[in-house]
Amino acid sequence: MPEKSQTPDEKLQQEFNRWAVAGEGPKMESHHLNITEKTLRLMNLRPGERVLDLGCGSGWATRLLARLVGEGPEGFGQVVGLDVSDEMVRLAREASRDFENILYVWGSAQQIPWEENFFDKVLSVESFYYYPDQDRALLELFRVMAPRGKLFILINLYRDNPYSLQWVDQLKVPVHVRSTTEYVELLKEHAFENVESSRISDDTPTPDDYQTKSFHSLDDLRAFKREGALLLTASKPDLRTPAPGYTIY
Ligand SMILES: C[S@@+](CC[C@H](N)C(=O)[O-])C[C@H]1O[C@@H](n2cnc3c(N)ncnc32)[C@H](O)[C@@H]1O
Structure with missing residues (x-):
């Protein structure tokens, strides 16, 4: 029987489900925590804000966001974690039982299952370069972001960090390898x-006995960390996006 052809999202789902089952979800926290904490500080999060964690994986960053926007004088903030891998969503829900202000949704950045003009802030950690159609993901982000909402996209794999390019052949799904200039133009x-x-x-230290499969050497890993992740920030103009088929007068 010929194998049913998969959509790009189904391929991503299958691959990241494999990561989840192999225990990679929570492990990514140790790889991404340092750069994410620095980004969270720049996000200037306030109690009461509505935040989307796009490509949330096992949800560790979603929980950090939820603590920062939780109950306060300005209201009860909410965080939505969205991921194309249902196994990642399952892990995230399991680990977030104590949180009342998180909702995890299984879905794709290509078609964000949420209403227009909603999120005050969006964080996406190490996920954006996997999206098969980045234009479509940006259209979707623009749609669901609130007027003056702020977008924070953190990317470790991009052309200007030559050490990150070592992964491309190891990954089992296609990725975009764009330069900083190309990403800025795209936004x-x-x-x-x-x-x-x-x-x-x-700036986390890499011990001499650290085992790496992703890099050719520990020196390359250290250089990769020094070069750093690309953070793209942008805001949605102060206008409302009409829902499909509607005009705002
Ligand atoms: C490298 S992991 C990073 C996960 C998490 N942000 C973290 O730092 O631990 C990439 C995540 O993006 C998700 N992803 C990939 N393509 C996606 C898409 N089209 N829509 C939503 N999520 C996607 C994957 O399922 C995976 O959980």
Whole structure:
């Protein structure tokens, strides 16, 4: 019997389900925590805000976000964690039972199952370069973000960090390898404002006995961390996006 052909999202689901079952979900926290904490500080999160964690994996960053926007004088903030891998969503729900202000949703960045003009802030950690159609993901982000909402995309795999390119052949799903300039242009083409890029280095030490499968050597891993992740920030202009088929007067 010929194998049923899979959509790009189904391939991603299958691959990241495999990661989840292999225990990679929670492990990613140790790899991404340092750069994510620095990004959280830049996000200037406030109690009462509505936040989307796009490509949330096992949900460790979602929980950090939920603590920062939880109950306060300005209201009860909510965080939505969205991931294409149902196994990652399962892990995330399991680990977040004590949180009343998190909702995990299984779905794709290509078609975000949420209403228009909703999220004050969006964080996406190490996920954006997997999206098969990044234009479509940006259209979706623009749609679900609130007017003046802020977008924070953190990417470790990009052309300007040559050490990160060692992974491309090891990954079992296709990825985009764009430069900083290309990403900035892409965001501007999608009508985002205040588009900026910066580098977030990872200053955690790499011990001499650390085992790495992803890098050719520990020196390459250290250089990769020093070069740092690309942080893209942007905001949605102060206008409302009409829902499909509707006009806002
Ligand atoms: C490298 S992991 C990072 C997970 C998490 N942000 C973290 O730092 O631990 C990439 C995540 O993006 C998710 N992902 C990939 N493509 C996606 C898509 N099209 N829509 C939503 N999530 C996606 C994967 O399922 C996976 O959980």
